[in-house]
Amino acid sequence: xxxxxxxxxxxxxxxxxxxxxxxxxxxxxxxxxxxxxxxxxxxxxxxxxxxxxxxxxxxxxxxxxxxxxxxxxxxxxxxxxxxxxxxxxxxxxxxxxxxxxxxxxxxxxxxxxxxxxxxxxxxxxxxxxxxxxxxxxxxxxxxxxxxxxxxxxxxxxxxxxxxxxxxxxxxxxxxxxxxxxxxxxxxxxxxxxxxxxxxxxxxxxxxxxxxxxxxxxxxxxxxxxxxxxxxxxxxxxxxxxxxxxxxxxxxxxxxxxxxxxxxxxxxxxxxxxxxxxxxxxxxxxxxxxxxxxxxxxxxxxx
Amino acid sequence: xxxxxxxxxxxxxxxxxxxxxxxxxxxxxxxxxxxxxxxxxxxxxxxxxxxxxxxxxxxxxxxxxxxxxxxxxxxxxxxxxxxxxxxxxxxxxxxxxxxxxxxxxxxxxxxxxxxxxxxxxxxxxxxxxxxxxxxxxxxxxxxxx
Numbered sequence: 001x002x003x004x005x006x007x008x009x010x011x012x013x014x015x016x017x018x019x020x021x022x023x024x025x026x027x028x029x030x031x032x033x034x035x036x037x038x039x040x041x042x043x044x045x046x047x048x049x050x051x052x053x054x055x056x057x058x059x060x061x062x063x064x065x066x067x068x069x070x071x072x073x074x075x076x077x078x079x080x081x082x083x084x085x086x087x088x089x090x091x092x093x094x095x096x097x098x099x100x101x102x103x104x105x106x107x108x109x110x111x112x113x114x115x116x117x118x119x120x121x122x123x124x125x126x127x128x129x130x131x132x133x134x135x136x137x138x139x140x141x142x143x144x145x146x147x148x149x150x151x152x153x154x155x156x157x158x159x160x161x162x163x164x165x166x167x168x169x170x171x172x173x174x175x176x177x178x179x180x181x182x183x184x185x186x187x188x189x190x191x192x193x194x195x196x197x198x199x200x201x202x203x204x205x206x207x208x209x210x211x212x213x214x215x216x217x218x219x220x221x222x223x224x225x226x227x228x229x230x231x232x233x234x235x236x237x238x239x240x241x242x243x244x245x246x247x248x249x250x251x252x253x254x255x256x257x258x259x260x261x262x263x264x265x266x267x268x269x270x271x272x273x274x275x276x277x278x279x280x281x282x283x284x285x286x287x288x289x290x291x292x293x294x295x296x297x298x299x300x301x302x
Numbered sequence: 303x304x305x306x307x308x309x310x311x312x313x314x315x316x317x318x319x320x321x322x323x324x325x326x327x328x329x330x331x332x333x334x335x336x337x338x339x340x341x342x343x344x345x346x347x348x349x350x351x352x353x354x355x356x357x358x359x360x361x362x363x364x365x366x367x368x369x370x371x372x373x374x375x376x377x378x379x380x381x382x383x384x385x386x387x388x389x390x391x392x393x394x395x396x397x398x399x400x401x402x403x404x405x406x407x408x409x410x411x412x413x414x415x416x417x418x419x420x421x422x423x424x425x426x427x428x429x430x431x432x433x434x435x436x437x438x439x440x441x442x443x444x445x446x447x
Contacts, residue, residue, distance in 0.1 A: 047324075064345040068338055105331040106324070113365050 011056035012074055015049035015104075019078060020085065026138060035239040039271040040137040042099045044130050049074060050107020051114070051127070058115040071108040075101040089236035091184045095279050144268045145244070146277060148284040151261040152292050156299040158221035158250040158258050164298045165224055165248045165260070167192040167201070171294045175206075177286035184236065184283070185209055187291050201226055203246075209234050211243065224248045241280060242267040260295065262288040308336060309386050313411065320368050330369030333385035344387045347429040351383070355436055360444075373436060380439040383432075387423035391435045392416075393442065406431060 003009050022045055026038070053074050054067075062070070079097055082088045088096070114123050154161055170189045180186040185205035192215075193200040201213040212230030217223050225247040231237065247263040264284050270276045312329060319325050337344050348371070355361055355373050366372035370384040381391035390410055393401070395417050401407050402419070410418035423432050 063349050064334065065338065065342060065349075068334055068345065102328055102331050102335075105334065106328050109331060109334070110327060110365070117364070 011053035015053040046103035047107035051111035054111025150288040326369035
């Protein structure tokens, strides 16, 4: 039998067609802002993909190992199609993969049991419940702003640290964070147009992308707060996260050291929060620490 | 008996989440992935065990509420198997004590004071012992009825 006529192929094709049809409906209707990627896209749709594939595979009598292998392949296809059709970046795909794969596998094994028992009432109930969750999630508002704060102790006075906080030369230290090492842009340099409130500032990343910033609070040796006025058009962050504001606070400890605090505010456009906020916090924290360690090094050396 | 580290970590620190719908199934999927990576043959032995149990009169299988496959006899649970090969079987406390003396099983990984026991399937030979354990629970239930 030709492969494209087989139940195995039909399982892959139907599951992925279903997923892209629903994502398309969500993207091109007014159900959500065009930028928001809701919980259902990463949980309910992969679950349904697993269940749909299992329905096509129900007569193939798959063993667990084969079902698991084919579900991983199904997930890999979905991720590949996301790269091609949704133009998602590599880092985004790395981040999303565990979620997609886990829920496709869960759906496949759930479907495997559902169609083995052939209890139509139960099957309809499960599918209906997932559909209700999908609709409710699609119609709910999604808005999440978070602040990440980190602090380090610098063995220097606030006066010495301040000029390195406002702007600094290129960071030469190698990236420590694993996502930076696999290609995620890391902060490299900050330039400033003037040393006063309202001055423009630029944060330049390792791939050359630049965040445009405007200083909104300029209290020398104490508080530098800047609003992000322009984000780079990088597919890794476009439509997923908006960095809104950044802040450096300096506190003299009275013993020759200063506590340097870095704060960042961001708005997430990807859900579920229990998954993506972990990543966003971790990435923001590592951006902070890379910059703050550099400021510490510059301030303690001179 | 050396236990699975991911499994132990989740039970100890995230066990309270087991009541969240679907989450135990998601966790069991992660165990399946881990098993595929570390001991792929175990997936086949678990399938074989299920097939063998289903040949006994009055048995059925389903999804266990906390993840894994549940084995039932005449509509009552006799045991369940998590996807890391951890088999939990229900006996009386007296039978449990006798089995523990044999040295191959442990008290249940959570309900230590109950009649539940735990046994890890790691090698193909373990599958036969797992079948024996389920068979004892099956006959115990049948004799009761």
